[in-house]
Amino acid sequence: xxxxxxxxxxxxxxxxxxxxLQCNYTVSPFSNLRWYKQDTGxxxxxxxxxxxxxxxxxxxxxxxxxxxxxxQSSLHITASQxxxxxxxxxxxxxxxxxxxxxxxxxxLMVKP
Amino acid sequence: DVKVTQSSRYLxxxxxxxxxxxxxxxxxxxxxxxxxxxxxxxxxxIYFSYDVKMKEKGDIPEGYSVSREKKERFSLILESAxxxxxxxxxxxxxSGRNTGELFFGEGSRLTVL
Numbered sequence: 001x002x003x004x005x006x007x008x009x010x011x012x013x014x015x016x017x018x019x020x021l022q023c024n025y026t027v028s029p030f031s032n033l034r035w036y037k038q039d040t041g042x043x044x045x046x047x048x049x050x051x052x053x054x055x056x057x058x059x060x061x062x063x064x065x066x067x068x069x070x071x072q073s074s075l076h077i078t079a080s081q082x083x084x085x086x087x088x089x090x091x092x093x094x095x096x097x098x099x100x101x102x103x104x105x106x107x108l109m110v111k112p
Numbered sequence: 113d114v115k116v117t118q119s120s121r122y123l124x125x126x127x128x129x130x131x132x133x134x135x136x137x138x139x140x141x142x143x144x145x146x147x148x149x150x151x152x153x154x155x156x157x158i159y160f161s162y163d164v165k166m167k168e169k170g171d172i173p174e175g176y177s178v179s180r181e182k183k184e185r186f187s188l189i190l191e192s193a194x195x196x197x198x199x200x201x202x203x204x205x206x207s208g209r210n211t212g213e214l215f216f217g218e219g220s221r222l223t224v225l
Contacts, residue, residue: 043202046214
């Protein structure tokens with residue numbers, strides 16, 4: 001069964017600190033992996049998308065990495081800000097059509 | 113700026129009522145999706161559509177139906193709302209057969225009493 005597991009489920013950090021969120025998947029055949037940010041009560045917004053051949057992709061203070069061999073991805077947030085408080089969702093796409101598998105998300109809280 | 117607009121941010125309905133959730137996108141995308149999001153369960157696909165008048169069941173279609181009469185509009189219908197359909201409903205769109213970036217609406221939070 002295709003699955004996407006995220007860890008931790010929730011995380012609290014102090015403003016200015018770095019953090020790393022994890023995503024492990026069993027989806028096969030793999031097409032691409034995306035990270036979305038979802039503010040409370042809003043729809044998810046895309047942060048990064050990586051294909052099988054990409055190892056890393058950055059979007060400002062957000063850097064996503066992908067290891068297709070171990071089927072792991074991480075999202076690293078540098079110098080966190082209060083506005084980073086949100087849920088971060090890992091989504092993996094099958095190598096055909098529009099089928100997506102969503103992770104359960106990591107809820108990040110950045111405190112002053 | 114790309115936009116997916118959901119007609120209602122918050123709705124409160126009674127058990128047995130018919131509920132319409134409307135979604136409009138202005139990006140000329142072929143694909144449109146309806147998800148529901150519940151704590152601890154993540155996003156689950158209800159229905160999706162690759163083209164006008166076309167629809168496909170997702171993972172949890174029971175109790176729902178959809179309509180896509182125009183390319184830009186995808187409606188989710190709850191024929192007879194039940195309390196277990198209380199949830200956040202998210203509409204999304206994308207272009208192409210192999211999904212590119214998904215663009216989500218702001219969500220519609222439905223409470224069924």
